[in-house]
Amino acid sequence: MSDRQFVIPIGPQHPALKEPESFYFTVDGEVVVDVEPRIGYNHRGIEKAMEARNYIQNLYITERVCGICSNAHQTAYAGSVEEVAGIEIPERAKYILVFMHELERIHSHLLWLGVAAHEIGFDTLFYYIWRDREIVMDLLEEVSGNRCNYAMPTIGSVRRDLAKDNFPRWHKMLDTLAERTNYYIKVASTEQTILDRAVGVGYLGKEDMIKLSGSGPNARCSGVPCDTRKTAPYLLYDEIPFEHIYVNNGDVLGQVLVRVLETLEAVKICKWVLDNIPEGEITVKFNPMQKVPEGEAVYIVEAQRGELIHYTISDGKNMPYRHKIRAPTLGNIPSLVERLKGGYIADIPIVLAGIDPCFSCTDRMVFHDEGKDKTWSWDEGQLHKYRLEWYKK
C-alpha cells in the first residue's frame, strides 16, 4: 500500500448496509483499489437449531432466516422435506405456492429498486416506489394474513386457500402494479442523473461472472442465463409461459433492468395463476410427530436474490438429522468484490446494494485463533459431539 492510499472501513454499521457486514476498502483518492469483505456478524445458528426441532416447528425457523425471502426459504424447506418423506402435494396447492412465490418476488424487487434509488441519492423515486409497493404488500396481507412472514407453505400443502371472489380485484391490483412498473422502467432508462450513476458502474462481464459463479439477477445482468425456474423447473414453472430475463449490460443499469423486467414477468405469472388455478383439495395431512423415512434431498428454488438451496438429511426421526441452507448472497460476494474494484467511493453503496445483499442469510461460522493465526471450521461430526456434550451438562 503506497502512502497515497488509505483504508476506509464500511460496516459493520453503515447507512448503506441494512445488515451488519464489514468491508475494508483500500482507496487511492476517490478510487477503490482493493476490497476485503468480512462476513459473520449475524450468525444465528439456525441450522443447528433446526436439528433440535421437529419438521413442523422448523417451518417457522426457516421462514425467519430472512425477512424478505421468507416464503422462498419456506418453499424450499418444505419442498426438500416432502421429497424425503415422499409426499406429493395437491395441484391447487402448487398454484398457490407459485402465486405467493411471485408476489414475494414483486415485493422484493420493488423494495430493491427503492433502496437503489436511495443509495444514489434519489429519495423522491424511493418514496414513490415504496408507495406503489404497498399494493403488493396489501395483496400479500389479503392472501396470507401477514405483510412479512407469510407462513403459507407447510409440509405437503399450503395453509390457506385463495378465495375466488377476490380474483377480479386482485387482477386489477396486479394491473396497477404492472402499469407503475412500466413507468419506473421509463424513468430508470431515461432520467439522465440516474443513467450517470448507473451506466458502466460496477461492470462485470459474462466470462468473469461465470468464473465467479454468481447467481440471480446479479449474474443475469451480466448475460448469464441462470434462472432456476427455467434451467431446473420446480413446482409448475415448466408449464407457465414466461420469459427468461437476462441482459448483457453487466452494470448497475443492467441490475435495475433485470429486476424491473422480472417484476413484469412475475405480475404476468400471478395473473396466469389466477386464470388457470384448478379446483380441488389443498391439504395433505402431516403430523408434527410423524417420522420421516431415512434419506436426503436437495430442493433448489429461484429466490429473489438468486439460487437458494435447501438440503435435508433425515435419519428416520421426526426431526432432521442435518439441514443445510445455502443462501444466494454467499455466492454473490466474490463477484461483488470484483464489481467494486476500480470504482469510485461514491459508487460503493449502489454497487453493494446492487447484488441485493442479505447478509443474515449468508453468515457462516469459523473459529479463528489469533495467537496461532489458525482458522478452522467444524464438520458435522464435531458439531454432533459438541451438542451431545452440551446437553449432558
Added chain:
Amino acid sequence: MSVVTTLIEALVFPGLLFVLTYSLYAQWVSRKLAARLQNRVGPLHTGWNGILQPLADFIKLLVKEDITPSAANKPVFNTTPLFIFALPLAATFLMPIQSITNLWGWDPVASFEGDLIMVLFLMSITVLAIFLAGWSSGNLFGAVGATRVAFMMLAYEIPLGLVAIGPAILARSLSISKIVDWEVASIGAFLATPNIWGILTAVVLFIGFAIYTVCLLAELEMRPFDMSEAETEIVHGWQVEYSGKKLALLNAGHDVKMVLAAALLTSLFLGGPAGPVLPPVVWFVLKTTFCVFILSNMSVLFARFRIDQLVTGAWRYLVPLAVLQVMAVVALSGVI
C-alpha cells in the same frame, strides 16, 4: 437615538432575531415542500402544520450530549461550528430587507460600496471553515467529506462569482442595495416606455438567475450536489462527528445560509424587497420563499451526482455559460 436604532436593527429586526426566526421558517418551507413533492406529509405535529418543528429540533439538539472525539484537533473542531454559523449570519446584515425608521425603505443594517464582494468573500470563508471542521474531526468519513467540499468549491465558485458580477455591471455599483435601487428604477423605466433592450436584459439576467441557482444548490450542499454529506456513502461526511450543541449550530448555520442564498437571489435578480402596495419585508418574505421553493424543488428532482461529474460538468457547461452571460451583460450595458 441612532445608537439605539442601530442596536435594534442589528439584534432584533431585521438583524439577528429576525434572520434566525426566518431561517427556521425557511427550513420548514424547504422540508414541507420536499415532503409534499415526495408524497410524504413532512413536519405535522408541532405547531400549525409542524411550523415549529425546526425550533423543536434545534432545542432538542441543544440538550443532547456534546461529544468531542479524542482523535479530533480540539481547538479547531470546537470553534469551526461558531464560524459556520456566524459567517453567513454576518453576510445577511448586508442584505436589504426593511428599514425600521422608514416603512417603505430597505436600507440594510450595514452597507458600503463593495459589499457584494464582501458577501462572496464571507461565503467562500464559510466553505473553508467547513473544510477545517471535517478535516479536524479525526474521522475518515469527515476527511473524505472535507476534501469533497473543497473539490466542490473548485466547481461552483467561479461561475458563482462571475454571475454575481452581471447585475453589478448593469447597475454600475458593487453595493447590493444600489443594485436593488437600479433594478427598481429600470423596471419603472421599462414599464413607462417598454423597449427591446429591457426584454433582452431580462432574458440575460434570467440565464444568470438559473446559473446562480445551480451554484447555490452546490454551495448549500443540497441534492443533487450533496456529495459532501452523502448519507449513504460517507455518513454525513464532514458533519459525522458533530453532536449536541455544535450540530445544532451547524444546522442553524445551514438554514441561515439558505436564507442568505435566497436573499442574494432576490436582491441580484428579483428586485430585492421592492414591490407594490406591501411593505418591503413582506415582499422579501414572499420572494425569498419563492427562491427556497425553487431550491428545494430542484433538490428533489435529481439523483446525487458524483464529485467528478460535478466538477467536469461545472467546467464544461456552467463556467462557459457564465462567461457568455457576463459578455452579454457587458454588451448590453453599452447599449442601455
